[in-house]
Amino acid sequence: MTNRLIGFRPGDSFLYQLSGASKLIFFILVSIACMTTYDTRFTLTIAVFSLLLFKAANIKFKEVSFIFFLVIVFAFINVLVVYFFAPSYGEKIYGVKTIIFQGWGRFYLSSQELFYLFNLIIKYFCTVPLAVIFLITTHPSQFASSLNQIGIPYKTAYSVSLTLRYIPDVQEEFYMIRMSQEARGIELSRKAALRQRIKGNLQIVIPLIFSSLEKIDTISTAMELRRFGKNKKRSWYSFQTFHKGDMITMFLAVFFLLVSFYLISLNKGRFYNPWL
Structure with missing residues (x-):
């Protein structure tokens, strides 16, 4: 039963040495960065970075597996609902229509819609590991x-x-x-x-x-x-002053946020269009 509880657990990784405030600032700013842009290159990078941090925290996956299971189920439901109400939304965003599966009536599948839904799923893997890390490594x-x-x-x-x-x-x-x-x-x-x-x-x-x-x-x-x-x-x-690791953490958070804003300017919008 203990393995199923979500809360602080003592550990010895470098993430436990960071101030709780710096980890919160990192989580909030990175979440904002991932939510404001649909640049797949950026969100994939953050997702991989989040999973690497999760591994570095030495958190056993079986202890939080049910959280990831719930996230996967919710993401799957979200994708189905988005597709049901707007099966052609992707082609409106990217301005191209490449049909993969003809389907029935309005329910066909295009490369653009599939790419858009893929971007929605990636966003979950950008923020959920960071939230779990924050809860478990912060007293x-x-x-x-x-x-x-x-x-x-x-x-x-x-x-x-x-x-x-x-x-x-x-x-x-x-x-x-x-x-x-x-x-x-x-x-x-x-x-x-x-x-x-x-x-x-x-x-x-x-x-x-x-x-x-x-x-x-x-x-x-x-x-x-x-x-x-x-x-x-x-x-x-329990008072802890900011040290070098906290400064680096907050600098990375601001850097990721600025990169997301730059990509919005570069892409002339929130969406990265590989068909241009």
Whole structure:
């Protein structure tokens, strides 16, 4: 069960030595860069770079495989929906029509549409590995102090820290409840029918939401009793100053963002057209 929880896990790769703020800035700027351009050369480069960082973080794939499975399923559904509503959108973008499969009526497949859908899929692999790396390699307390370090109010930073801390707790409680239900004879594994699994998981999620709200109220009351938020500034136990690695990380983030803007100017739009 522990392997299925998404949250901070101790490690010894260089990514753990970076400040949480620098990793967040890198994730946000690179995500913006990948979302603003459809230049396949750029997005493929970022996707490969993200996967290399994922490997460098020494994160075992089996620990996060279900996340990638969900992303693949969502990407597949997204591609089907886009194709269903706009099967000729690619040729409108690139100004060329090269039919690969004639199909039926308006549902034919062209090289341009296939290329456009391929670009949509690549974007997932640009950002999802970075998000997983950020969650697993960043300690919530250290991340909160880093956010406050770059000028974000400490109340907001502490809220983010509590959120990151609470994600694994919610997941663990969910799996514990599900295991208890299965021990009572309620089948929720893959052996059960899909409808039964959905109904059973919903019966877990609803009480879990109410128990989570109750915990939030308890934490808020405890913080108020300790006069949290009285002062405008506070000190941090897990404080980390920016070092050379953080500077390089933020420089790369800005560099990737500027490259995406340059490619938009070079391509005279967001889309790279290989048929020109």
